[in-house]
Amino acid sequence: MTDASNYDQVWAYHNRTKHRLERYAASPETLDWTSQPNPFREFSGAPKISLPFADSQLTTAFADLYQPSAVSPQGFNLHSIGILFELSLAISAWKEYGPDRWALRCNPSSGNLHPTEGYLLCTGIPDLSDGVYHYVSRDHVLEQRFNPVSNPVPSDGTKLFIALSSIHWREAWKYGERAFRYCQHDVGHAIGALRYAAAALGWSVRIVQNLSSERLAELIGINRNQDFIGAEQEEPELLLEFYTNTAADLVPLPGWELAQGEWLGLANTLDPHPMYHWPVIDEVAAATQYPATVWKTTQTIPAYPPITQSNNAAADVIIRQRRSAQHFDGKSTLSASVFYHILDSLLPRPAPPWDVWPSPPRLHLLLFVHRVHGLSPGLYVLARSRSAETQLKATLKPEFSWLRPHDCPEHLPLYQLATADCTQAARTLSCHQAIASHGFFSLGMLAEFKATLNDSPWRYRELFWEAGLIGQVLYLEAEAAGVRGTGIGCYFDDPVHDVFGLSGHSFQSIYHFTVGYPLQDNRIMTLPPYPDRT
Ligand SMILES: Cc1cc2nc3c(=O)[nH]c(=O)nc-3n(C[C@H](O)[C@H](O)[C@H](O)COP(=O)(O)O)c2cc1C
Numbered sequence: 001m002t003d004a005s006n007y008d009q010v011w012a013y014h015n016r017t018k019h020r021l022e023r024y025a026a027s028p029e030t031l032d033w034t035s036q037p038n039p040f041r042e043f044s045g046a047p048k049i050s051l052p053f054a055d056s057q058l059t060t061a062f063a064d065l066y067q068p069s070a071v072s073p074q075g076f077n078l079h080s081i082g083i084l085f086e087l088s089l090a091i092s093a094w095k096e097y098g099p100d101r102w103a104l105r106c107n108p109s110s111g112n113l114h115p116t117e118g119y120l121l122c123t124g125i126p127d128l129s130d131g132v133y134h135y136v137s138r139d140h141v142l143e144q145r146f147n148p149v150s151n152p153v154p155s156d157g158t159k160l161f162i163a164l165s166s167i168h169w170r171e172a173w174k175y176g177e178r179a180f181r182y183c184q185h186d187v188g189h190a191i192g193a194l195r196y197a198a199a200a201l202g203w204s205v206r207i208v209q210n211l212s213s214e215r216l217a218e219l220i221g222i223n224r225n226q227d228f229i230g231a232e233q234e235e236p237e238l239l240l241e242f243y244t245n246t247a248a249d250l251v252p253l254p255g256w257e258l259a260q261g262e263w264l265g266l267a268n269t270l271d272p273h274p275m276y277h278w279p280v281i282d283e284v285a286a287a288t289q290y291p292a293t294v295w296k297t298t299q300t301i302p303a304y305p306p307i308t309q310s311n312n313a314a315a316d317v318i319i320r321q322r323r324s325a326q327h328f329d330g331k332s333t334l335s336a337s338v339f340y341h342i343l344d345s346l347l348p349r350p351a352p353p354w355d356v357w358p359s360p361p362r363l364h365l366l367l368f369v370h371r372v373h374g375l376s377p378g379l380y381v382l383a384r385s386r387s388a389e390t391q392l393k394a395t396l397k398p399e400f401s402w403l404r405p406h407d408c409p410e411h412l413p414l415y416q417l418a419t420a421d422c423t424q425a426a427r428t429l430s431c432h433q434a435i436a437s438h439g440f441f442s443l444g445m446l447a448e449f450k451a452t453l454n455d456s457p458w459r460y461r462e463l464f465w466e467a468g469l470i471g472q473v474l475y476l477e478a479e480a481a482g483v484r485g486t487g488i489g490c491y492f493d494d495p496v497h498d499v500f501g502l503s504g505h506s507f508q509s510i511y512h513f514t515v516g517y518p519l520q521d522n523r524i525m526t527l528p529p530y531p532d533r534t
Helices: 003-016 062-066 078-086 168-200 213-220 279-287 315-321 336-344 386-395 423-429 449-453 459-480 493-500
Strands: 048-050 091-097 100-105 116-123 131-136 141-148 159-166 204-207 235-243 261-263 363-369 378-382 414-419 441-448 484-488 507-516 525-527
Touching: 003 168, 003 279, 003 449, 062 168, 062 315, 078 116, 078 168, 091 315, 116 168, 116 213, 159 168, 159 213, 168 204, 168 235, 168 279, 168 315, 168 459, 213 235, 315 459, 336 459, 363 423, 363 459, 378 493, 386 441, 423 493, 441 449, 441 459, 449 459, 459 484, 459 507, 493 507
Parallel strands: none
Antiparallel strands: 048 141, 091 100, 091 525, 116 131, 116 159, 131 141, 141 261, 159 235, 204 235, 363 378, 363 441, 378 414, 441 507, 484 507
8 A cells, every 4th residue: 555545544544533522433332341351461371580679779860860961870680671660661559449459550541451562672681581571560570472592693792672562452442443542642651651761770762763563563473373362462563772871873683583482472362252343443553554664854953951850859759659630629820930841841852751752843732721820821832843833823823922921931932822711621622521621731732744644654653652752751740840640632633623723634633631730539549569579
């Protein structure tokens, strides 16, 4: 299929999975909560390796995460790999309410359904044999999936990669056709979670370029149908490479397919009785498979001043305490300086977490400001690139004022578009959810859609990954500021565009977020993530 027809297919998927005021995107009409898919993939028969925990041995402060040279890099070993997973994809707490018990993880997930799986690929690590491992967050263990009995070719030194895959059915079980979007958001959050965790260890991370979806599936063995009989398939997403010095040469991928070895374990079935099938998810996944291509495109990113974070609390505490707020108090205000700082942390910079992102920013923020001290309530826009600022000025409603808030830092491209009480509008647009109106502000992430996807439809995934990464930064920055955020996947797509005067394919709002002062539900008990750990 040509890229042009793939674009049409991607657009058709995106368009049909919009929530409209008159009807939601197609999803199950009823849900049997007792038949929720198992949130934990396992490979029976694969040898398990317990991972160590950070305990009190990680001393990195949250403020140091943004300064690449502030954290001395730890060596690659089982303990540091344990910390990497513990602070990214691991369970952060169990929750209990009456007979219900559920796990939360450091990475958030739409509906807490966690479609993202993590695979470690490594060579030359002390106390861990070379191979491919699947991470099971429930037990904080690695399952060895591939054991190269001969060295991969070429074998030279230490390599550490984590691949991410998605199990679409976990999200589709609840959300139907829109689920592919949520899986992609969750990948973006996981990229962010892994980038922060690596920064806490003093490591750098990059997305491996020139890797097709097909090759990634081969590398981590998720193309092996014989190991997934009766089990839900996994979709390859991307591969992250970890390194300890800031300017490492690209290391070759392990040549697993050239090495002799054995694949171990059989995937479990997560949902023995799936009630629905949503073929458009398979179709959009196929239309957005990666060819072996580079991500980088040339675009000059302005040199913003380095970000300074004043919260010196332990990084692992902030990371583990990240939660989605379920209710906000609807009255507290946020200081303008904290608001500006949170937005500033979303601008691309050559430091964590944005140094993991190889493409120019393609997402910009449409803000509904409700309660920020010193700022008029109303509609605002933050353009994350100069070219987008120009384009948005020409595209958004002509009557917008484009005023700079008087005390806004000079480099922060924030503009007020209109003064208004937009609490009710924000709530309605976010599927009538009160969290969008009861916080300090909520926002929509506006993607450069048509220009990005026209000749590279696979970048549909990248747009959502960038959105998830923005979301992860917002979650952690909100925690660091003593407040709380929540990702919002449920919003009415075109009515959001209408408020800002957008039509056509050029821009699409692809994720929403809200930040406010959280109210706790004291009826829900919080229990430790790994009560039986030794
Ligand atoms: C992509 C995405 C979309 C989400 N959409 C909503 C939403 O529309 N409404 C909501 O209340 N929470 C939403 N959430 C929050 C999740 O419900 C939450 O992450 C999940 O229950 C796990 O809880 P935790 O974030 O506290 O770990 C979303 C989260 C993500 C990552």
